Amino acid sequence: MFKVIEELPLKALYSRDITIKLEILNALYREYNGYTIESLSHKINVSKKTIYKYIKELNELSINSSENTAFVLDSDSNNYTFLGNKIEFLELRYRILESCDAIKLLLELVHASSINFLNFCAKYYISESTLKNIIRKINYIFKFIDIRLSVKKNEIFLNGNEVIIRYCFTSILWRIYNGLKFPFELMDKEIIQKLKGDLFKNLPLSISEGRKNLFLYLLLVNATRAHNNKLSSSLFPNFYKELTGKSDILVKLAATLHNYFKLSTVELEFNLILLYTFPEFYQFEDKLFYTLNILEKKAPCTFYNIISFLIFIKKKHPTWDINSENGRNLLSHIISSYISVFLFKHAYFNLQDLNLLKFSYDNFPTLLPTIQKNIVRSTSNTQEGIIKSLTFRLTQAYLVEFSPMDFEPEINIMLITDSPPFVEKGIILKLNSILATKYNIKISTEISNLNQTDLIISTGLYVNLYSESTSQIPKVFIFPQIEERDKFEILEACKIIHEKKINLLDILN
Template identity: 25%
Template sequence: MLVQTIIEKDINHKVQILEYLYSKEMIWVSTDELVKKISVEQRTILKYMTEIQELITEYCSKEVILLREKNKGYRIKFIKKDSFIMFRLFMINKSIKITILNKIFLSGQLNSVHFSFDHYVSSATFKRKIKRINSLIKDYGFKIVSQEGIYFFKGNEKSIRLFGSIFYWQLYRGVKWPFLNIDQTKIFSFIDKVSKSLNYPVSIILKNKISYNYAIGIIRYSHNEKIELGNQDEWKKIKEINEIVTSRMSTNIYNLFFSEGIRSEDEIHFNISRLQTGANIFENQKLALFVIELHKEKKTVIYQATEAFFKLFLKKMHLNLSDIDQQKVKNIFVAAFSIHYRAFLFQDTPFIEKDVDQALKTYKQLNNLMDQIFIELREMLNFSLFNQKYLILNQYMYIFSELFPLNLLEKEITIYFDEPLEKRREDLAKNMLNNFLGDQYKLRIFGTSELFEVKQEKIDLIISSSSSEKFFIYYPKVPIIILKKNILNISSSEILLCRRLLELISIYFEDKEEMKSQINKLENVFYKYN
């Protein structure tokens, strides 16, 4: 997560403690448990807890209450519904690095002497913070530079705005308006007028996201930092399309931008185009298909990339158009078009691997398929929009999920679950395993009553709470995990460890010693393996 990589380590640790206590709600959490969770010494945890209490006092001790009891540990209570979110935000904003970024974004520049005086930091400390921030943001295509003690952003303007959108949304998530010099009501009114003109209803969450993007754009524009699109043929085509689309609107969108002081043609077209991508405006499929038809007539690279992707995707999955529901065909095409449109819009802006949804990396075979499709498209078309590998691949995965479960291509793993349970309780246990493991793995789970349905050589893993030697005799080549307790008595947090078991299956056949060392790390749940 971007914000967590920016804030200082001690603040990050305190935020992690707060989140952990909040997740436990009214359960007592011991100091030893926090030591394991945060991976620091006990005296450091005690120091952090003292500092958290001081922060609570500074914030509002009537809204947040930290309880401590000997031999029990800590509990935390939040009196108001949003107290946790607001207090967490209060803690994060204690970060000097967050404050530096905030000051430069909102003011356009920062005076190092004034900042050091206001925030009681030395010049050397301030420079160290700047150096650390630059090491984190360099991958985004810009940096903080100085001129006669004045610090400001320098680099690709699209990169700065994209980073700003990610930074502010992760930090505030709509619970607080951070742009004090921008009227949020006016921004909301602007979005309402545009969405009404496009016949596209906007949820409050989406409205907040769009409002952050526009506020950042207005602030950057007011600092004379403007988007320049150039005169390349593709942008000429898109400007012509935007003119046609906006001419159908009941409200003159140009006047809306003019009212905010934005008169640059490139700036306005950038914002109109961005509205058609990141805002999911194409959920209005009638509008989407109209826009796509215009791109088809103009033969834009966005349309060409989308058409090529669609054909290659069908080919790789051995599908014909007749095999797919026509509404899903439209959904996939519109989604792919929106992905390529956004990639085109930010083609010269780095979108780095750590910004990708890490959960999707679990599906290795699906990743491989999408990576192969991406490489073939890039070689076939050689369009600049394919510079955005991680942005595109991340979204391709969701297109796949429109038709298939994400684990479709993964290795099928057959688990024999041996428990002397009645059928109802056996089904309950199997459902429990599927709920916690089946989202990321393609599982087949057989119980004792179904053993006759699966051949011995097809079993990949046996899970049981019985330590009977029969397993080791009858299944000498199968990994066998013996549970310390009946699976129905294992907590959800413990069963999550079974995810690791499935990763270990491949290790088992290649390196039994490695699997043994890994299993030992899970000794609180498992005590024996074959």
């Protein structure tokens, strides 16, 4: 059975104050018309006095940072509403998170090899027992990736694989700041923007600005950590020299990085390897099949696993063509997934705060287990963390081109109406809009297909729907315009059918 845990659960680090502030901010941002104090108090499960207190504090924080009030009271509705847009929401959110003592400790560890325990307590006015509790919380969220804080001779150290540590720090910083702020001491924002221009002048890729900033975060975390934390090439894939070999673009990129950061050869090579974790990188210099050839020679087991996954896809989608633009795009995602696992091992989470594992498992329960089963069959690696990481990354690769519904049990729906063809077509379109994002459905209007039907949806009693052959088939009667009640009954019927089919699949497997 595929086990799902939250990806890098930073919420475990937050104090009660910070948690409540974030809940108030999220609630008032998502509800355009806002909430009364009473309804917000009920929603967050705290007293009205507490809500007033935190709204006041959030407004003060907003005024201090942007000179604008975040929340106002509408005199007509008596609702508090959030005045800003998404960017202002994210800015206020990261300012709340910056007040979290655990986040302060992590930010300092990005820039140092160790932190003095007593000095940190004095600097942020916290007790030694509070800091010990913070360290316990951080170790809890890191335990899944074998990173651990320890205290020796009054110094706090971060122990573990340095490559994974840097990946983890990049993810934490991106989840906090979303690229709106570059919290790095080694250079200011103007120089960072110049670096961005110089880097992507040498990388003629079709890549979004957000993804460029994400790559910049990786580079800046690496450059920051490089000053105090040495990186060993033993942590790289055994074929890394071939990946970073002579290439005009890579040579120019390495020169740019060295000019800005004065990095060692090992650090420069690491930053070049990171490019191979971005699918967009495979667009130029035929890096796609060049990398595949390297894997065939230097990592034959991985090459075999990639071929096995391609065969798995081809069986599911016989018309899929690897030589098409879509085919090459999917292959670039598959290869970058394997390079990511070579580097980041069992750190299966995304850099962004997406929590795709839980979302996929909740909404498409057979997707992850099916892909995991294919991986287990084709790989010799039995480490649970590596299997989970591969499953997570290859599932994302698969979804680049194909529907997450592909492995969900099909629900066959028979639609019976007395409507003219154009109205019936409209009913089918609406049924698809209601169901297609939740279930793998197939709608038929041919009565000859009745024996394959899982659900009958009808606008009336036009045939004997309670005959011996149809008596066991669930039925929902609707209006042609599909009212809210109709929608609810359709969704409930499909939910029951889907659960029964999933349970049957579990028994068969």
